[in-house]
Amino acid sequence: MATIVQKFGGTSVGDPQRIMRCAKRVAETKAAGHHLVVVVSAMGDTTDDLIALAEAINTEPDRREMDMLMSTGEQVSVALMAMALQKLGVPAVSLTGGQVGIRTTDAHRKARITSIDPQRLRREFALGRVPVVCGFQGICDNGDITTLGRGGSDTTAVALAAALDVACDGGYCDIFTDVDGVYTADPRIVKNAAKLAAISYEEMLELAALGAGVMHARAVMFGEKYGVPIHVRHSQKPDTGTMITDEQSVREKHGMEDIVVVGAALKPDLGRVSLRRIPNNVGVQGMIFDCISKANIMVDDIVQTEFGDMASISFTVDHGDLADVKIAASQVLDAIGTGELAIEIGLAKVSAVGTGMKSHTGVASRMFRALGDAAVPIHNITTSEIKISCIVPKEHGQRALQTVHDAFNLELGDQVKPELQTDHPTNRIATRA
Numbered sequence: 001m002a003t004i005v006q007k008f009g010g011t012s013v014g015d016p017q018r019i020m021r022c023a024k025r026v027a028e029t030k031a032a033g034h035h036l037v038v039v040v041s042a043m044g045d046t047t048d049d050l051i052a053l054a055e056a057i058n059t060e061p062d063r064r065e066m067d068m069l070m071s072t073g074e075q076v077s078v079a080l081m082a083m084a085l086q087k088l089g090v091p092a093v094s095l096t097g098g099q100v101g102i103r104t105t106d107a108h109r110k111a112r113i114t115s116i117d118p119q120r121l122r123r124e125f126a127l128g129r130v131p132v133v134c135g136f137q138g139i140c141d142n143g144d145i146t147t148l149g150r151g152g153s154d155t156t157a158v159a160l161a162a163a164l165d166v167a168c169d170g171g172y173c174d175i176f177t178d179v180d181g182v183y184t185a186d187p188r189i190v191k192n193a194a195k196l197a198a199i200s201y202e203e204m205l206e207l208a209a210l211g212a213g214v215m216h217a218r219a220v221m222f223g224e225k226y227g228v229p230i231h232v233r234h235s236q237k238p239d240t241g242t243m244i245t246d247e248q249s250v251r252e253k254h255g256m257e258d259i260v261v262v263g264a265a266l267k268p269d270l271g272r273v274s275l276r277r278i279p280n281n282v283g284v285q286g287m288i289f290d291c292i293s294k295a296n297i298m299v300d301d302i303v304q305t306e307f308g309d310m311a312s313i314s315f316t317v318d319h320g321d322l323a324d325v326k327i328a329a330s331q332v333l334d335a336i337g338t339g340e341l342a343i344e345i346g347l348a349k350v351s352a353v354g355t356g357m358k359s360h361t362g363v364a365s366r367m368f369r370a371l372g373d374a375a376v377p378i379h380n381i382t383t384s385e386i387k388i389s390c391i392v393p394k395e396h397g398q399r400a401l402q403t404v405h406d407a408f409n410l411e412l413g414d415q416v417k418p419e420l421q422t423d424h425p426t427n428r429i430a431t432r433a
Helices: 016-031 044-058 063-087 119-126 152-163 201-209 217-226 247-253 284-294 319-335 355-361 363-373 394-409 411-413
Strands: 004-008 035-040 092-095 101-106 113-116 131-132 138-139 145-147 171-178 199-201 230-235 244-245 263-279 299-307 310-318 340-354 379-384 387-393
Touching: 004 016, 004 152, 016 035, 016 063, 016 138, 035 063, 035 152, 035 244, 063 092, 063 138, 063 201, 063 394, 101 152, 101 387, 113 152, 119 131, 131 152, 131 299, 138 152, 152 171, 152 217, 152 387, 199 201, 201 244, 201 263, 201 340, 201 394, 217 230, 263 284, 263 394, 284 319, 299 379, 310 319, 340 394, 363 387, 363 394, 379 411, 387 394, 394 411
Parallel strands: 004 035, 004 171, 035 131, 092 131, 101 138, 171 230, 199 244
Antiparallel strands: 101 113, 138 145, 230 244, 263 310, 263 340, 299 310, 340 387, 379 387
16 A cells, blocks of 8 residues: 555646546545545635735735735635545545644745644544645744745645655655646747656756746755655646656666756746945855845856956846845845945746766757857856756747757657767867856
């Protein structure tokens, strides 16, 4: 008997008919004899509607009260799912994040999970019931409800799977969504994108962080840390999706040893924040990013330029974080006592990802040449062992994604060969730019 966690996204439970279809999938898994936990998101656009409702009352609503409001969306969904399962003859009980022991920090709207006590879930297993758990939420030490921010329901599902140690008995975490699995690029933008049979945690983590919306990076991090196999699949179709697992399993079990670039991603809405004319002193960087981290803002693509005893530091953030980062950056400049703040919008990031880059060269040259031939301006380049990213103007973003996808023949999916993805050996440059 395996322990399986099944998560259903908002689109998957968007109306009563879809809820019943999802409940039938749960019932089939339960009938196979498995222990089962179901995690459900708010129905359809409920969360967006609740945010709009709050802002109609107060344009700057209190974060704690926003968590109280937004957490109600998932509570509606879990109650309806439990009712649907009961109608099908499956004993079920709906539970909030707090009721299943999900403890978080007190950073409202951006809380992080600190611990999970799985005892309530195990008691429900012993009673033969399916616990249906609110995604996206938990409670902090003072008992207040918190929400986990973007990708919170995925994170909840994988974290519960980790707390239950599902891998020890052959279990896994199903992420049911409105797409068939993980594609080589967003199929809504790249029409010739191909579905992958499997992908490593490391590759999926990079793609998620770089804009692939099918999974959130926080959820993948939990999976990698605790060895939780994650199966991304369509909620309304019986087809096999994409398995996210360790690199060795991907390369050996799924026969993908030689793939160099596995996917391409686009972050379409970025802003660049620049702190100019600041002292080029030891410790200034720590002061800047300590203040920004305390505001729970994720930063990447950091560039520092030095000129004598002065410096300029620029970094990119999601467009939605610009208001918060402006406040934090202004506080830093006040503390320093000098400098100026500049914010640039209208940027995007296009990236190529693959663990095969560790052992193949020529990837960077192919990507840069393809973007140049397509007349896409490159503003900045960042690299790691398994990814190359370029900041480009937002208006060029979708065309840049298609260009990179085509440059590495990603339409072939799992069948792509390394000779189709790298330059001839006599024309190679190092992968890192």
